[in-house]
Amino acid sequence: MxxxxxxxxxxxxxxxxxxxxxxxxxxxxxxxxxxxxxxxxxxxxxxxxxxxxxWLEVCADQQPSNETDSCLQVKIGSAVIEVKPGFNRDLLADVVLALQTIC
The missing domain is CATH 1.10.10 (Arc Repressor Mutant, subunit A)
Known part of the structure; x- marks a missing residue:
């Protein structure tokens, strides 16, 4: 080869x-x-x-619109990331970058 x-x-x-x-x-x-x-x-x-x-399509499940409990769950393989209002954008970017390099 x-x-x-x-x-x-x-x-x-x-x-x-x-x-x-x-x-x-x-x-x-x-x-x-x-x-x-x-x-x-x-x-x-x-x-x-x-x-x-x-980019992958993100499907959001319908949840009650209680602002204090609202969050977005991002699932990549077996990893789950919860993104809540007021999240740290830099931290999320670092986590996504780390997941991209792992697999």
């Missing part, structure tokens, strides 16, 4: 993992891939140009 073919394979694998909703460990176990090898390629490819992240 040529280097460019191997790079394409790993770009596809990393994209598949990110869109699977599974943790890296669970995805690697399912696909019989060593997590160290996954992280090696993730680092290697993050130093090169990767496709831009895509």
């Amino acid at each position: 040529t280097r460019s073919e191997l790079r394409a394979v790993w770009e596809s694998r990393i994209s598949d993992c990110r869109t699977s909703g599974q943790s890296v460990a669970a995805w690697c176990a399912t696909h019989q891939i060593n997590p160290r090898q996954y992280y090696y390629w993730l680092r290697k490819l993050s130093n090169t140009e990767m496709p831009s992240p895509r």
Whole structure:
């Protein structure tokens, strides 16, 4: 397999993992891939140009409109982020960035 073919394979694998909703460990176990090898390629490819992240559709469940209890729940895989009125925008941006780099 040529280097460019191997790079394409790993770009596809990393994209598949990110869109699977599974943790890296669970995805690697399912696909019989060593997590160290996954992280090696993730680092290697993050130093090169990767496709831009895509926005996902957010579906909000209807909840009572009690202002003191209102919040937005963002679910990414098994992670759940609750965003309440008056939230810290910088903290939310840091958390989203961290989740993007994990999987």
